[in-house]
Amino acid sequence: MSIGKSMGSPTGAAFALGGASNASTSGASNASSGAAAASAAGVGGARHWLVAILALVAFMLLAGCYRQQMAAQPKYDPLEPSDFFADGMSARPRVAGTVARGELVGNDFLNTGKIGAGDGDGLPFPATAAVLARGRERFDIYCSECHGRLGNGDGMIPSRGYRRPPSYHTPLLRRAATGHFFDVITNGFGAMPSYGTMIPRDDRWAIIGYIRALQLSQNATITDLSAEEQTKLTAGGTQ
Ligand code: HEC
16 A cells, blocks of 8 residues: 555654544554554545545535525515516505404504593593603604694694694693594594504503693693692792
8 A cells, every 4th residue: 555655754653643543433443453554544534534524615615505595585675666566566465354463453442542432531541650751752752843842733844834733722622532632643633644553552642641731731720739739839939
């Protein structure tokens, strides 16, 4: 064997040693078989390693190809047009009457603002300070641009020509049930667009709670205060 013959050199011996230890782990050699045999087994082991490494490289290349194919697969991006469907849109509308998981809307007061056939009044959950703070924040974001910060209808948008909304402080809207407000926000009202898809249900109620606070703030009298608070106020507003 030509490879075995070269084993006379010190480097060859070192190689043979490495090979022998490799081979003995695989059980293909025994300790008494001499330097030449051990070196042959060593080269055989090296071949195995080479094949294994080549196989690994081939596998990685192949895996790389698959990954690229998956990344570049034919697909539509959101809102991308398509000439496949008659309406020119790639996204399909939801089948009528289907409800996505987590989107089931109950028909109770919380979800509709109705009690029986008519508008319910009050809030479906307690109007805590946190709820009112949330309502104020949402109102300022979604409503004040038209209705004004105080709800008297003088927001920026009507000042530029959009239809002016009514004040929340008219007797009519002060008497209106909260269920009516819920309906207006959810479905829109006349020139006002609907906010049902933009403002989650509980935020709609929080906004309504805050509108009630606004209504009170613009129409409160001193007799709405407790005797203690009245005394404080008339005494000059000291704490
Ligand atoms: C783009 C402007 C605009 C925004 C934003 C807007 N509204 Fe209105 N809103 C209007 C207009 C205009 C009307 C009067 C519509 C009409 O009479 O045709 C109105 C009317 C109303 C009414 C009175 C309904 C009635 O019975 O007369 C309520 C209550 C109301 N909006 C609540 C809200 C709340 C709450 C928000 C925020 C979630 C909101 N609006 C956001 C423009 C807006």
